[in-house]
Amino acid sequence: MYIDIHQKKWDQLHEKNQFRLKYPNEMVIRFIRGNFPSPAESHVLDLGCGAGRHVICLASEGYRMTGIDFSKPGLDYTQGILHSLNLEAQLVQGSITELPFENGCFDGIISFSVIYYFTTSDIKEIISEMYRVLKKGGKAFLVVRATDDKRYGQGEKVENNTFMLNTNHTNEEGLIMHFFDEEEVRGLFSSFSHVSVGFTKESMSSTNEKYNSDLLITVVK
16 A cells, blocks of 8 residues: 555665754744744644654744644654653654644644555545644644646656656655645645645756646645
8 A cells, every 4th residue: 555655765764874864944933933922822733743853843932732643753753852852742642644743732733745655546635634633723734745746747647747766766656645635625624724835946956947836825723
């Protein structure tokens, strides 16, 4: 099953230091600090926390953090760093398609470059679960791959805008990747009271027209 392949791949990556990203993404931190100014009163879920860079950073800022990921090596590494810094956070090994949390228990959710590794049916389940576990008025911030990303179309087509990659730009060969456009995003998140979609493009060369292209999604329940 493709999800088992993904888990094995990420277990292998999270066992290597070069793939344990240390520094948090600035957009994620801006979202949290801008929307949740009282850390002690804010319970935030990192959906697909990986090696824990955002969990660790936000726990150090006083936020009540919960991280979920299916990669035990990533969670073990995160727990080790938290312990060394005398920080606390709840870490859960599990699937983000079926969250093991009560309804309405989180003030905020962050998910950086995670949900596009799933098929459309699973993505719908993930979004439904996000809605369920957010409090009324809670906010979420997600970063997903856009359809004009340089990886688009590089592999076997699985379904619309979804490919089993045959390129290894960032050690993603063999993984399923779904690419989003704004219309699809607004449809997928239509149950939320507010949906905002931005974008970002990055290139390592000014002469290279091929970009890392992402959509920045902010939603309110």
